[in-house]
Amino acid sequence: MTTTNEQRYTAGVTPAPAPSPAHSHAPEHTPRLHMAKLAPEVYKAVLGLEIASKKGLDPALVELVKIRASQVNHCAFCLDMHTKDALAAGESVERIVQLGAWEESRHFYTEKELAAIELTEAVTVLTDGFVPDAVYEKAARHFEEGELAQLIAVIATINVWNRFGVTTRMVPGHYTPGMYKS
Numbered sequence: 001m002t003t004t005n006e007q008r009y010t011a012g013v014t015p016a017p018a019p020s021p022a023h024s025h026a027p028e029h030t031p032r033l034h035m036a037k038l039a040p041e042v043y044k045a046v047l048g049l050e051i052a053s054k055k056g057l058d059p060a061l062v063e064l065v066k067i068r069a070s071q072v073n074h075c076a077f078c079l080d081m082h083t084k085d086a087l088a089a090g091e092s093v094e095r096i097v098q099l100g101a102w103e104e105s106r107h108f109y110t111e112k113e114l115a116a117i118e119l120t121e122a123v124t125v126l127t128d129g130f131v132p133d134a135v136y137e138k139a140a141r142h143f144e145e146g147e148l149a150q151l152i153a154v155i156a157t158i159n160v161w162n163r164f165g166v167t168t169r170m171v172p173g174h175y176t177p178g179m180y181k182s
Contacts, residue, residue, distance in 0.1 A: 028171055028173070029169055029171065030169070030171070031168055031169050031170055031171055032167070032168045032169045033168050034168070035164050035168055046157065046160050046161065046164075049153070049157050049160070050157050050161070052153070053150060053153035053154045053156075053157045054150070054154060055150060056146065056147060056150055057147060057150050057151060057154065059089055060086070060089060060090075060091055061112070061113060061116055062154055063082050063085055063086035063089065063091060064086070064091075064095075064099060064109075064113060064116070064117065065116055065117070065120045065151070065154055065155060065158065066078065066082040066154070066158045067079065067082045067083055067086060067096060067099055068099055068102070068117050068120045068121065068124075069120050069124045069155060069158045069159055069162060070082060070158065070162055071099065071100055072120075072121060072124045072125060073124065073159065073162035073163070073166060074166060075161070075162040075165040075166050075170075076165075076170075076172040077165040077170035077171065077172045077175075078158065078161055078162055078165050079172065080172035080173055080174075080175050081172075081175045081179075081180075083096050084175055084176070084177050085177050085178075087177075088177035088178070089177075094108065095108050095109070099117070102114070102117050111142060112142040112143070115138045115139045115141070115142040115143070116139065116142075116143075116151055118135050118138065118139070119131070119135055119136065119138075119139040119151065119152075119155065120155050122135045122136075123152065123155045123156065123159070124155065124159055139151070
C-alpha cells in the first residue's frame with residue numbers, strides 16, 4: 001500500500017507542504033524582547049516556580065489547566081507549547097479542541113477536571129476582583145488541600161508565563177515537545 005504525502009503529514013511523519021504563493025500565510029511577527037536573556041534571574045525564578053508547582057499533580061490535568069489559561073489570556077506561544085505537550089503525553093485532540101467550549105462540552109471531562117478548569121478561569125480572569133466561593137468550594141471538594149495549593153500555584157504560574165508571552169510577543173510555531181524540560 002502506498003502512503004500519500006497527505007497521510008504522512010497528518011500522521012506527523014513529514015512536514016507540511018509549503019503554502020502556494022496564492023495562499024501564503026501572513027508573515028511571522030518578531031518578538032519584542034527575550035525575557036530569558038534580559039531578565040535571567042526573573043526567568044530562572046519563574047522556572048523554579050513552574051517546576052515546584054506541578055509536583056504531585058496529574059500531568060494531563062496540568063496541561064489542560066495551562067491550555068485553558070492560555071486560551072483565556074490569548075497567549076499563542078503558550079497555546080502552541082502546551083497543546084503540543086498535551087498531545088505528546090497522549091491527550092486527545094478532541095479534548096484539547098473542546099476545551100475552548102468546555103461549558104458546552106462537559107461530557108469530555110471528569111468532574112475533577114471541570115473543577116480545575118473552572119478554578120483556572122476564575123483565577124485567570126478575576127473579573128469581580130475575587131474567586132467566587134462556589135468555584136473554590138467545588139475545587140476543594142475534588143482536590144485534597146495540598147493538591148489544591150499546587151493547582152493554584154500551577155494556575156498562577158501559567159498566568160505569569162502568559163503575561164511574559166503576550167507582552168513580549170513570543171512567536172508560536174517553533175516549539176517541539178520537551179524543548180524546555182522542566
